[in-house]
Amino acid sequence: MTGQVVIPSTSELGQLAINELDFREEVIYFIIVDRFCDGSSDEEERAGLWDRGERQGLYDKTWLQWGKYWGGNLDGIIQNVPYLKELGITAVWLSPLFEQVDDMQFERAPMHGYWTKDFRRINPRFIRHDDCNTLERSHTLADLVQALHGAGIKLILDVVCNHSSPDINGVKGRVYDDGELIADFYDDKNNFYYHHPEITDWEDEFQLIHGEMAGLATFNEKNIDYRNFIKSAIKSWIDVGVDALRVDTLKHMPIWFWQEFTSDMKAHRADLFMFGEYGFGKPWDARTVAYANDTGMSILDFGLCDAIRFAFSGSEPGGFQLVNDLLSHDHVYKRANELVTFIDNHDMPRFLSICPDERLLELATVLLFCLRGVPCVFYGTEQYLVNNTEGGRDPYNRPMMEQFDTNSQLFRLVAAMSQLRRTNQALSLGGCQERYISEDIYAFERRYRDSWALCLFNKGEERTITLEGLSLPEGPHHCWVSGADVNVQAGKLESLHLGARSMHVLAQAGPRVCGPAVAVFQLNGVDTKPGEHLVLTGDCPELGEWDLTRAYGLEYVNRNTWIAEVPFQQTAGAILHCKFVILGSDGFFQHENLTSRRLLLPPSGRIKFDCVWGSH
Known part of the structure; x- marks a missing residue:
């Protein structure tokens, strides 16, 4: 029968579609669980039931011993979900929730969550005293997921695949699988670990992959039993409601491991968004770019973080030119607009420690929301939280959240900018054109379809300027x-x-693309010339049925990236064949050098396709 729409079997879907959550419109809030809020009841406090670990003495309720637990827990987050929602947060990144080694090394307990003991169990210090710390049976975790999802907030889990724990009182790297011992660094029968010395040369590839950091037992990713274990453990967290993953120490495991890991995670949950920590990576470093482009996940944008901090603190010369120069390298990334951006985190002094001016923190935070990428706010920034002991370095960058003032100036600014990002796609999808730049003044336009934004910052004294060439x-x-x-x-x-x-x-926000099914196409790997633009053509009415005069136009993001949201009605739920074409002002056109792309559209909803020019 001619014209019949053939729906492929479920086994074909992975070859045809990418159904990853589109995080470009999200606003992330990063919480160190132990330092956010103690939600224990008064009765628990009086009975001493907040100390839920195997060993007593790891808590300090006075908040004076910075290496110990201070009592933040999941109930504290649950109680503050309305606060997070009013702040405009749409995704919460929690420090690792895994059960930790319950001991101390050099006056520090693993309140940070990076000394994992059991990847399938929750740190009992974060849940109710009468709750079970296995994933499927924990009422506290289930209540957290329900509270966040009920408020429209996604849950991001911080995962650690590179290492377990250091030597603490003669025990190192002892790991359990839901209570069953499966690995021990000092009795490594199953070959779960590398046994190489500490990293001394951070430019040496072998040392980065195989060497130890701070004495942490380093997993042997060549071992298929280890790989199967860690992937299975993380999938069990996805099954209880985790929506996205933040991946620790990306640079210390090979790209091939992350490609396999990412593929398996997304095979388990097709719409899973993932971003990794490539510590202090920059776009002019080829290895950073390779991990950002080839692992299947995004990365945290340390380069932009440094540029913003240097611009406001003056610790490097150049002011706003540093930010503009950093953005000029965006073309090296395949998905620059999905990099996760920030101005401080748990591994560096807070912004106010290096730039002790609350007004400049306000400017820097609003700038973060105006630039490309997915903005991430470190807990307490909206309350001007800071402790400057020893320059604010770890652990003093992790003070207890002291207030939840919804009327603070920065709280209101974050809430307003979160709303703007959700309503104006120029800030989440659009390109960026600098309109004025000096050491103290930065003005730029963002534009996507009929949405636009003009953002202007002056971190210096009062001035009068003229902006020209605006498309407003x-x-x-x-x-x-x-x-x-x-x-x-x-x-x-x-x-x-x-x-x-x-x-x-x-x-000003323009109308959004609407249709029964909407596909977001992002194209990389093509360097266009002035006067040229990109279109998408294909064998369906929505793409012009191969007629270039009716093809669908893409929006320019940077010289390596074009994007389009395409509404599908007649072709929704069907397979389409398509390719990208460069059109010149003189009638010149150039097709991709491939037969065609074969893609499956959902019958309804949104889907994203990340494409590289001339490649399937």
Whole structure:
């Protein structure tokens, strides 16, 4: 029968579609569980039932001994879900929840979560005293998942595949699988570990992969039994409601391992989003770029973090030029707009420790929300949380969350910018064009389809400037953050007065692409020339049925990235064949050098396709 739509079997789907969660519109909030909120009841406190570990003495309820547990737990997060929702958070990244070695080394307990004892059990110090710490039976964990999902907030689990625990009182790397001992560094019958010395040369590939960091027992990823174990353990967390993974120490395991790991995780849950920690990686470092592009997951953007911190603190010369220069390298990434961006985290002094000016923290945070990538807020930043002991280095960058003030200026700014990102796709999907740059002043436009934003920051003294070459509509515009009104005439903002340490965000959201099924196509690997643009053509009405005059246009993001959201109605739920074409202003066109792409569309909802020019 001609014209019949053939729906492939389930076994074919993985070859045809990528159904990964699109995190580009998300706002992440990173919580160190032990330092966020103690949700224990008064009765538990009085009875001393908050000390739930095997060994007593690892808690310090005075919050003076920085290496010990301070009492933050999952109930504390559950109680503050309304706070997170009002802040505009859409995804919560929790420090590792795995059961830890219940002991101390050099006056430090593993409150951070990176000395895993059992990958299938929860740290009992984070759950209720009468609860079970196995995944399937923990009521506390189930309540957390329900509370977050009920508020429309995704749960991101921090996972550690590179190492277990260091030597503590003669025990090292002793790992259990739901209570059953399966590995012991000092009795390594199953060959779960490498046994190489500490890393001394951080440029040596062999040492990075095989050597130890800080004495941590380093897993042997060549061992298939280890790989099967760690993948199975992480899948069990996905099964209880984890929506995305943050992956620790990405640079210390080979790319082939992460490719296998990512493939298996996404085979288990097709829409799983993953991002990894490639510590202090920069876009001009080839190894950083390889891990960002070839592991199947995104990475944390340490390069942008450094540029913003240097720009505001003045610890490196250049000011805002440092940020603009960093962004000029975006073309090296396949998915620069999915890098997870931040200005501080648990491994560096907080922003206020290196730049002790709350107004500049406000400017830096709003700038983070205006730039490409998925913004991540470190817990307490919205409350100006800081401790400057020893320069604010670890562990003093992890103070207890002391207040939950929904009226703080930075709380309100984060909430406003979160709403703006959710409503204006220019900030999540659009390209970026610099309009004015100096050491103290930075102005840029973001644009996607009919959505646009003009973002302007002055970290110095008051100034008057003129912005030219703007593509904003004529007339008055209202600023989202300052409340001021400005007037655009003939593509100019003439004699614009900038107060000292001020910012303006002008924005307008256009209509969103709608349809029974919407596919987001992102294309990399093509370097276009001025006057050229990209279209998508194919064998369906929505893509012009191979007629280039009716093909679907893509939006420019950077010189290596184009993007389009395509609504499908007639072809929803069917297989389509398509390819990308470069069109020039002189009638020139160039097709991809492949037969065609064969893709499966869902009958409804959204799907994303990440493509490389000329490659399936």
